[in-house]
Amino acid sequence: MRTALILFIGCFAGLALAQDTTITLLADGAPALSLRVPKDAKVTATTNHTTITTSKLALYIWTAANAKTPDDALPGVAGLIKTEFTNFKPTSPHDYDC
Numbered sequence: 001m002r003t004a005l006i007l008f009i010g011c012f013a014g015l016a017l018a019q020d021t022t023i024t025l026l027a028d029g030a031p032a033l034s035l036r037v038p039k040d041a042k043v044t045a046t047t048n049h050t051t052i053t054t055s056k057l058a059l060y061i062w063t064a065a066n067a068k069t070p071d072d073a074l075p076g077v078a079g080l081i082k083t084e085f086t087n088f089k090p091t092s093p094h095d096y097d098c
């Protein structure tokens with residue numbers, strides 16, 4: 001019985017992994033973070049941020065250049081995300097949902 005349960009869990013985990021794609025984000029040209037995202041997610045990467053969008057989620061990840069710790073990155077965060085607010089143009093009422 002225990003072997004059957006382990007086999008079932010292993011097969012279920014394999015199916016779950018098959019539904020995801022692994023992406024690697026770069027910082028200063030080197031791999032910095034690997035994430036598993038849904039297979040149907042739209043991933044858009046630029047030089048300073050990556051956007052992951054699904055039907056239920058929009059996630060923005062910014063890269064703080066030359067920062068080795070969060071304390072190093074913090075002073076530049078406002079400059080990184082400023083355009084997200086100053087250039088914001090809603091395209092639908094759902095853009096205001098939180």
